[in-house]
Amino acid sequence: MLKLNLTITFLLFAVGLVGQTPSDAIMMESKVVCILFEYNYGQFDQYWEGPSIRENQTIATVKRNTVLPMMAVGVVKNLNLFVGLPYIKTESSDPNGGKFAGASGLQDLTVAVKYKAFEKKTARGELRVLGTVSFSTPASNYLPDYMPYSLGAGAPELAYRAIGQYTFNSGFYVRGAGTYLWKGYAKAEREYYYNNGSFYTSWMDVPNAITAEGIFGKKFLDGSLQVELNYLKTQSLSGDDIRAYNSPQPTNKVNMDRVGISAHYYFPKIEGLGIGLYHHSVINGRNAPKISTSGIGLTYFFNYLKRESL
Amino acid sequence: MRQSIYKVFSILILSGFVACEKELPTFLEFESVQFSSVDATAGNWTPILLGSGADIAIPAPSEVNSSAYLAELSALETAIGQKTKADQQAIDYWMDSPVVRWNEIALELIAKYNIIPGPNADGTYTLPNPNTPDGPPAFPFSHPPYASRVLAYLSVAQFDGLISAWHHKFSFNRAAPFKQSANIQYNFQDNNIPSYPSEGAVVAAVSRKILSAMFPLEVDYLAEKEEEHYRSLLLSGGNVSSDIEAGKTIGNAISTLALARASGDGMSKAQAPKAVSDSIANAAFERFGWKWINLELPQRPVGLTPLFGKVQMWNVLNVEDTRPIAPPAVGSAEYLADVAILNDYADNVTEERRRIANFWQDGLGTYTPPGHWNEFAKEFIVKYKQNPIRAARTFAYLNMAMMDGGISCWDAKYYYHYPRPIQTIEGFKTIAGTPNFPSYTSGHSVFSAAGAEVLAYIFPQKANQVRDWAEEAAISRVYGGIHWTFDAYIGTDQGKDVAQYTVNRAQADGADN
Incomplete structure (x- = not known):
């Protein structure tokens, strides 16, 4: 069975839809609100047990459905606030050898703040540097120690992200981001576990992690269509390997490389409405699912103080 | 200004959680104490x-004023x-x-x-x-x-x-x-x-x-x-x-x-070859009209240790003396009532039932149910300040009773060869892993009841608590979806019965005098 918890936060915020996430370089004006409603579906039938990829008919194909409502608010100039809370359902395909029940429920509530620290226009384009701090914590009593069906890591998480983007006048842009993720403790419903030795506690130390992202994109149609290719590398800073033919657990070291494509389109005739599509796949990893995920989302902007500001 | 707000915000959050970093215990810490007894006899x-x-002879020690002893003492002082x-x-x-x-x-x-x-x-x-x-x-x-x-x-x-x-x-x-x-x-x-x-x-x-x-x-x-x-x-x-x-x-x-x-206790033969395993299953089918089958993919050809029931016991002469009555026939009214209970638990996983199923699961990668009971014993040994020989005595009777319980349980498992819930309930799903051996009786139930009886004998002040735990361990397997209620209840009785042989022996070893 498989550890998915690390992926979740990233499915959530890192390279989801283009636009208005804590990981992109878009800054909303103050008093603007963006509402996002996203659905995504991911599945995998292979995973890395330590460094080796394998199949496991006990779990067959693991399927993961996510519904994510999120809101972004331009609070004051250069500062955006984000709040999101996904609902997730997991299960195995039939037939499978394990006959395990899947899981469903609310995952983690995430609150993030994005700040634009620097912006400079040059003859050829524009440079932006932004920083994000996000905090997430489980919003239900889902069991993290139930891999690969667990909804998430079950631990509070604090992420610090630095983002730099250069947009050429031609509409091409490149973006890089680095994140440090502090992860707290997940609580299992058992008093003992093995993590390269005995642990007499129900608390499991979820490894901290770092990520690096590279994005190459272009804006079309006066900026109403935006297309991106992205690459994300995630690396745990500690943790153990999944043992042979054994379940993963929240203490595992999870590394992965993921590539994806995404597009976002703003309807020119309906002010504020946009639609996004994306797909990404994990192509390499350690104690990670080889998961491919596709998502679709609707975004809607409006100015919450429109009347007053007019 | 905003930058400083940002900084303050993030420092507050970070320091709050860094403060939560804790050392997770990898062994039991305890104090050196005056043991509750010395047990000079x-x-x-x-x-x-x-x-x-x-029976085991050792040489007489050198006198404490001998040069040999004084040399040892002085070497120790140096070290x-x-x-x-x-x-x-x-x-x-x-x-x-x-x-x-x-x-x-x-x-x-x-x-x-x-x-x-x-x-x-x-x-x-x-x-x-x-x-x-x-x-x-x-x-x-x-x-x-x-x-x-x-x-x-x-x-x-x-x-x-x-x-x-x-x-x-x-x-x-x-x-x-x-x-x-x-x-x-x-x-x-x-x-x-x-x-x-x-x-x-x-x-x-x-x-x-x-x-x-x-x-x-x-x-x-x-x-x-x-x-x-x-x-x-x-x-x-x-x-x-x-x-x-x-x-x-x-x-x-x-x-x-x-x-x-x-x-020579028979363990090396416990993992029987397929031909033997098949004949055991077929004998049960002839006798009862059912047999357990492994549903893993790919299917495991042989269940776990079909002949563990033949391993030499510590304190029971003949394993069949502890064999429980036959389970309800598959399809009988009693069986169908259990199907309804299991379906109800599967459809309504409450927080409490999930907690109990997981707390007692002690599945793959863990110290197993016998290990869990050793853990309880260890805590009692420390709490009640048992000296090393008392501690060893606690573990010895606890573990003999649990091994005997396991042997008796495995005898029943492969004699009755009863199917697991996932085998006979269409589309049934579980929250615990279904093990690779027949259902009746539940190993957790027998191990736990056997362990609890020994601990209840040695720590009478904990008798009610350990017996409650054993019952919870037993029903946890039903909550997990991998056992019938009769696997649990009859397994608990079986564990108590088997443990009595060990408790009888303990009562006669001279330590209670």
Whole structure:
């Protein structure tokens, strides 16, 4: 069975839809609100047990459905606030050898703040540097120690992200981001576990992690269509390997490389409405699912103080 | 201004959580105490494998005023003078209750090797082989029957070794080095137990030998632990080297005896070949009209240790004396009532039932249910300040009862060969992993009830609590979706019944007088 918890936060915020996430370089004006409603579906039938990829008919194909409502608010100039809370359902395909029940429920509530620290226009384009701090914590009593069906890591998480983007006048842009993720403790419903030795506690130390992202994109149609290719590398800073033919657990070291494509389109005739599509796949990893995920989302902007500001 | 707000915000959040970083316990920390008894006559208790505590001979110790002893004492003083920080950490780790730490090491190895072999690329399975322990898969697969046996041999050999040690301690009555030299400070409470032979050394030698036989890939690790333990016994001020050497003599002698029993107890034949396994299943089908089948993909050709029920028991002469009544026939009204209960639990996983199912799961990769009961025993031993021989006695009877319980349970499992819920309830899903052996009776129920009865006998103040736990462990398997209610209830009765044989023996060993 498989550890998915690390992926979740990233499915959530890192390279989801283009636009208005804590990981992109878009800054909303103050008093603007963006509402996002996203659905995504991911599945995998292979995973890395330590460094080796394998199949496991006990779990067959693991399927993961996510519904994510999120809101972004331009609070004051250069500062955006984000709040999101996904609902997730997991299960195995039939037939499978394990006959395990899947899981469903609310995952983690995430609150993030994005700040634009620097912006400079040059003859050829524009440079932006932004920083994000996000905090997430489980919003239900889902069991993290139930891999690969667990909804998430079950631990509070604090992420610090630095983002730099250069947009050429031609509409091409490149973006890089680095994140440090502090992860707290997940609580299992058992008093003992093995993590390269005995642990007499129900608390499991979820490894901290770092990520690096590279994005190459272009804006079309006066900026109403935006297309991106992205690459994300995630690396745990500690943790153990999944043992042979054994379940993963929240203490595992999870590394992965993921590539994806995404597009976002703003309807020119309906002010504020946009639609996004994306797909990404994990192509390499350690104690990670080889998961491919596709998502679709609707975004809607409006100015919450429109009347007053007019 | 905004930048500083940002900074303050993030520093507050970060410091809040950094403050939550904690050391997670990897062993039980406890204080050195005045034990609740010294048991000066424990050398007369009836051992399990030995005829008596006097059976293993050790040389008479040198007199405390002899030049040989004084040389040992002076060597010890020098060694203590050169004690390093690492030495002190080792002393603080090993403490003065050797049985507790070696039990923890056993549990750790059980958890490390409790990994079920996966399928090969062609869909076949390779079984762990003691002749080629490196595998893959590595030997052993320390599943619950294997674990119960490891713990039984370990604890029985420790107990017998300590009866022998107590016999000699109170015959020779040589006081510990910290009582002989004003230059030696003891790291622990003085319990007035003579130091020749060293009880710590007995336990270290026994444990290393038994566990090395049970976990052949851990020979080096165990030898390292053993050496560290001997050194800590010396540097704590509690023993001179002749105390240690005499302890080793006893430890080696009793573990040889224990391992001789182990090699002929039938365990090596427990994992029957497919032909035998099939004939067992077909015999049940002829008799009852049902048989359990493994539903894993690819299917495992043989269930777990079909002949564990034939392994030699400790305190029951004939396993069939403890065989429970037949389960309800598949399709009967009683069976259908259980299907309804299981469907209800599966459709309504409450927080409480999920917690109970997980708390007692003790599945793959863990120390197994027998390990869980050793954990409870360890906590009681520390709480009630049992001295090393009392601690060994607790573990010995606990683990004999649980191994006997396991043997009795496996006899029932393969005699009745009853299907698991996923086999007979269409589309049924579970929140616990369905094990690779028949359903009736539940191993958790039998192990737990057997363990609880011994703990209730030794710690009567905990009797209600441990019996409640055993019942919860039993029903946890029903909540997990992998057992019928009658597997649990009848398994609990079976465990109590089997344990009574062990409790009867304990009551007659002389320790209660």
